[in-house]
Amino acid sequence: DAMVIQNPRYQVTQFGKPVTLSCSQTLNHNVMYWYQQKSSQAPKLLFHYYDKDFNNEADTPDNFQSRRPNTSFCFLDIRSPGLGDAAMYLCATSRSPGQRNSPLHFGNGTRLTVT
């Protein structure tokens, strides 16, 4: 089945130690998104790639970076994780951004713990 896969499901890192989360997709979608979801809250968009074009949300901290080496893969890099960055990180894809019939397809997320 075509899908969005996130690895690992659970990630533990130390305060200040860089960490990378990965996402892959077999849907061949043009757009890949990264969301941060803290407990009992709605997902918050960090940034997205439309093909190779990177679109950062205005309030995304500089500590968060992303790479998309090809259509299938996208990475979230947290350069110096703080305790406040502990959250579920969700990757999603869509065919095109902002179009009515192009809903997002989400992966199962990576739960990040910062010790």
Next chain:
Amino acid sequence: GDSVTQMEGPVTLSEEAFLTINCTYTATGYPSLFWYVQYPGEGLQLLLKATKADDKGSNKGFEATYRKETTSFHLEKGSVQVSDSAVYFCALLNGSGNTGKLIFGQGTTLQVKP
């Protein structure tokens, strides 16, 4: 700016009860509306959608009607099951091209007891 407001949870129901989760929105233009469901420990799954006024989205016994006059998209199910226990997010998508962004409500937790 655009926003989505959902009823506060948790909503606790007995199996086979009728479910309504209220969702209202504020948006310019003509957004598309969605319900996503998040089961424990998983990502979000699209449950249903509606792209224009008076459209009814339906899936797995859930349905919601896009009401432009009341700016609402309430989720309903006639008979809930324990397996429906999850967090439900209402969302809207506005704009076109590269500017469109999915905006979520705060989520409503549903607990169904046997």
